[in-house]
Amino acid sequence: MTQRWVLDEIVDPFGAKVVVDRAPDGTVREARFDLAGLPRVDPLLTGHLAAEVPSLVERLCGVCPAAHHLAGIRALESLAGGVELPVAAVLSRQLLHHASAISTHAVRAVTTNRDDAMTLRRLAKQVMTAVGSPGHFPATAVPGGVATPIDAEARDRCRALVPDALAAATRIADRTLPLAGPVDDFPGADVALADEDGRPDLLGSRLRAVAADGRVIIDAAPVGEWDGLVAESMPGDSAPRPYLIAVGPEHGQYRVGPVAQLRIGRLTTPRAAALQDEWSRRGGHAAGARTVITVHSVEVIAAILDRPELLDGRILVEPAAHSGAGAGVGIGWVDGPRGLLVHRYRTVDDGRVGAATVLTPTAQNEYWLALLLRRAVAADRDAPGPDDVPGHAADRGDTGPGEQGHGDPAGPYGPPMAARRLVDLEDAIREADPCLPCSSAPAGAMGLVVEERASGAPGAPSAVSPRSGDPSAVPTGPDRPSAPAGQVSDPSGGQ
Amino acid sequence: MSVPSRIIRITPGVLPMADVRVADREITCCLAYVPEAQVGDFVLVQNGFAIDLLDPESAAQSLAAFAELGVIDDPDTV
Numbered sequence: 186m187t188q189r190w191v192l193d194e195i196v197d198p199f200g201a202k203v204v205v206d207r208a209p210d211g212t213v214r215e216a217r218f219d220l221a222g223l224p225r226v227d228p229l230l231t232g233h234l235a236a237e238v239p240s241l242v243e244r245l246c247g248v249c250p251a252a253h254h255l256a257g258i259r260a261l262e263s264l265a266g267g268v269e270l271p272v273a274a275v276l277s278r279q280l281l282h283h284a285s286a287i288s289t290h291a292v293r294a295v296t297t298n299r300d301d302a303m304t305l306r307r308l309a310k311q312v313m314t315a316v317g318s319p320g321h322f323p324a325t326a327v328p329g330g331v332a333t334p335i336d337a338e339a340r341d342r343c344r345a346l347v348p349d350a351l352a353a354a355t356r357i358a359d360r361t362l363p364l365a366g367p368v369d370d371f372p373g374a375d376v377a378l379a380d381e382d383g384r385p386d387l388l389g390s391r392l393r394a395v396a397a398d399g400r401v402i403i404d405a406a407p408v409g410e411w412d413g414l415v416a417e418s419m420p421g422d423s424a425p426r427p428y429l430i431a432v433g434p435e436h437g438q439y440r441v442g443p444v445a446q447l448r449i450g451r452l453t454t455p456r457a458a459a460l461q462d463e464w465s466r467r468g469g470h471a472a473g474a475r476t477v478i479t480v481h482s483v484e485v486i487a488a489i490l491d492r493p494e495l496l497d498g499r500i501l502v503e504p505a506a507h508s509g510a511g512a513g514v515g516i517g518w519v520d521g522p523r524g525l526l527v528h529r530y531r532t533v534d535d536g537r538v539g540a541a542t543v544l545t546p547t548a549q550n551e552y553w554l555a556l557l558l559r560r561a562v563a564a565d566r567d568a569p570g571p572d573d574v575p576g577h578a579a580d581r582g583d584t585g586p587g588e589q590g591h592g593d594p595a596g597p598y599g600p601p602m603a604a605r606r607l608v609d610l611e612d613a614i615r616e617a618d619p620c621l622p623c624s625s626a627p628a629g630a631m632g633l634v635v636e637e638r639a640s641g642a643p644g645a646p647s648a649v650s651p652r653s654g655d656p657s658a659v660p661t662g663p664d665r666p667s668a669p670a671g672q673v674s675d676p677s678g679g680q
Numbered sequence: 681m682s683v684p685s686r687i688i689r690i691t692p693g694v695l696p697m698a699d700v701r702v703a704d705r706e707i708t709c710c711l712a713y714v715p716e717a718q719v720g721d722f723v724l725v726q727n728g729f730a731i732d733l734l735d736p737e738s739a740a741q742s743l744a745a746f747a748e749l750g751v752i753d754d755p756d757t758v
Contacts, residue, residue: 201728229749244745247682247724248731292713321724321732322741623729632728 252521259517366470441524457481
């Protein structure tokens, strides 16, 4: 029997589209990355056993399987009332998570530092294999710990690759940081996971939010407080526009990812912390942030491989209750390669999911990306193109392999969009890094479709909320009542 | 979404391309990230790029997950 796409008319997994909303006079009202091809899987998870959900989401999403794997297992442990993991299990999960970050970020350096990128990928693969995840989909974590212990031989194979990997990561950072990048004028907050001292921790137990002016909005919130931290302006939407409840829907927008990870506190590893300082001095573009985080992850892996507890045979504890067996709410989070990822499951008595929320970095960064795209589209049509401006993504080594020219699609509202404008759009997308392979596509090969719509036309994006210095923006309020992010697909709103 | 797809032909080049079959569709994708891919291999495809190779067993598990969630109507691999 031939398979048939049931959602064929709704979901095009192969599309990447920017929607530009123009006012009648041709000025850009807003530009948005169309997330319709990234439908939220939350409703599909209802009715499934909670214990099955992490692997289902991994399989569906596929781009960041390790992040979904760890967030999902953490949510199951949260359902069980929290689990005190053995140290060896904690360390093995950290190895998986940081190796995943390295693997993801290294792709960006293929054009400029191919050998270094491959060196980093080799370390990442070796580490993931050592902790029991040799394939694309990880199998390291289980509720209460990890599935298999790492042995001394596997550890030593990883150790042997660390010096070259650290040198490679440093070379990539040294090359990337001095290059010009987009001006970072994001007016919202930066949100990332942290340790108890407020320092970035990609697998941290605390959430930290820092305003654009450096003011700490959320210091060190534990995962149990998640429902009181973030709400969605458009609950359940592919682009839910979440905001920090403490600030409110009008000005509570935020972003996640490597830039946020570097802005919420000082890194804990020495070489990366020094690079973080340089990154801050130079303006802080996302391409540089990814290289600094890569160095940090190599350093973290090196430190973990030196810890004797890693080889401790105790890798599993029995959760107090079987994960997901009863009714309750479980929340798990990680700070993945693209930023904060949150899984929230509400189960009913038979352990099945009554409601689930999977809040991805892409959904959280959509507002930031919209600002970047709007600026790219609204730029002077006679502005210098990428050939004239140093610091284009291709120069920063922030693209995938290869290079080819752009098309020059015509829009119905004005002259054709110039090829250089498409390059600007690509750069904007690479900056915010939605969880799609197009984000790291070769320059000119992102396959973007630009759809122009008249302001107010059906499907035209709603306007960005007004920001300081942006009087042209039209205010828009949520067209539905806001709900805590953990309740967006939970009509009952209860447990 | 990440779609397991089987490679049916490869066009070499600076940007190697492949025709892959996924469910009842044939699409073209770029193999830049998985240059080692061969005809008959399963790959994960998103937005025109094959992002990783999958062994047949893992591909079958992914397709079963898609079928279980109602995204495709038959989990049999292509």
